[in-house]
Amino acid sequence: MTRKGERAAAGGLAFACFAALALTPPAVGAQVETAEGADRAEGVRAEAGRADGSAWLEREAFLMGTALRVKARAGSREVAAVAIEAAFDSVDALERRLSSWRDDTALGRLRAEGRSAAGPATLELLENARRWSRRTDGAFDPTLGALVGAWDLRGEGRRPTSADLASARAASGWRCFEVEAGDGDAAGGADEFGEIAARCPGAWIDAGAFGKGAALERAVATLRARGATSGLLDFGGQIAVFGSPPDAPGDWPVSVAHPDRRDEPAVRLALDAGSVATASASERFVVLRDTVRGHVLDPGTGEPVEAWGSVTVHASDPMAADALATALFVMGPEEGLDWAEAREGVAALFLRPGPDGLEIACDAEMSAMMERVRETTSKPETWKGC
Ligand code: AMP
Ligand code: MG
DSSP: OOOTTOOOOOGGGTTTTGGGOEEOOOOTTOOSSOOTTOOOOOEEEEEEEOTTSOEEEEEEEEETTEEEEEEEEESSHHHHHHHHHHHHHHHHHHHHHHOSSSSSSHHHHHHHHSEEEEOHHHHHHHHHHHHHHHHTTTSSOTTOHHHHHHTTTTTTOOOOOHHHHHHHHHTOSGGGEEEEOOSSOGGGOTTOSEEEEESSTTOOOOGGGTHHHHHHHHHHHHHHHTTOOEEEEEETTEEEEESOOSSSOSOEEEEEEOSSOTTSEEEEEEESSEEEEEEESSSSOEEETTEEEEEEEETTTTEEEEOOOEEEEEESSHHHHHHHHHHHHHHHHHHHHHHHHTSTTOEEEEEEEETTEEEEEEOHHHHHHHHTTGGGSOOOSEEEOO
8 A cells, every 4th residue: 555655765774873763752742642634644764675585664654643653674575564554554543542632533422422432442441541540549540631621731721710620620530431341242343332421521531641652552563463573663752662673683772852952862771672651741831820830630639740850661561651651740750769669560760850950760670771871871960779
């Protein structure tokens, strides 16, 4: 299938800048769901033939309101192309269930009409999201659509009146939703399987904090099922990797940007697998009584979290990395570090700009990912645990 914008590969340039992958924090409040009418444009970026007949292929598509860049290796260029195509389709399919920026998806209908049919895959994702809410004591809570509306986080931002804030808080939380698994059979498919309904007027679910991660999980699984043996995916700043990088077998180099200066790498990591996601307040924000707040809300208070810096989370499951980056941003660098330290399989890095420079704090698991490349990192002001 030829995609819009496809162009001949720049074969000679193949992967010259592969090692310089930059991970900038995703824009705070970046739409992870596509606004109506947004286009999906992509093209072949680079490819390289290998002596053993395997090939790397790179393509980019516009999905969920941002760019998804995929580099994948397979036994042949054709296999890689088909695998990447299928990965894009899997993300597209997820967006058609999760987006609340349009009315023709399960979560979009829930927002517009207060109830919606939902297929088994959608219900499973919501169950998974609910589990992460529980595990983070509600710091991650996608049921706060009403609060996103009250603060106008999808627009210019505004401080709600205390009455509006109170009613938005009353319309947020898992207790505001009822999920019915339905008795249809999964093979019957589509969205007729179960139902999700809002119990509180005005309540809706915002997939903004986990949609990209869930999509990366789907994309990686699809690439592997279609024969890709290695790959790197960059979805608007969240990275996922599997297999080994081109040329140098070993870890994938990823840099984490300074929270205030997104073009400046602050820390370098070496990933062997899994995904890293960053939450910050550095790009889209609202200013309230002279304090800058991002698009992450503290479900405990209903208020946007102050812009204290950024947190980067590594986990094997991309959806977990995404949800946990948001959760640890809510918890903040102290409580968040304790939380991550106590959880096996969750690595966290906190960057906090201060009067004496950048404070860098991380748990033992993240420290292990940094050590291998520490000597290439410029000396920061303060290290804590790294
Ligand atoms: P992220 O960029 O992954 O941190 O997600 C931020 C987006 O998720 C916001 O733009 C809101 O749409 C939504 N959101 C804000 N606060 C929370 C929260 N505490 N838990 C879950 N979703 C949130
Ligand atoms: Mg997130």
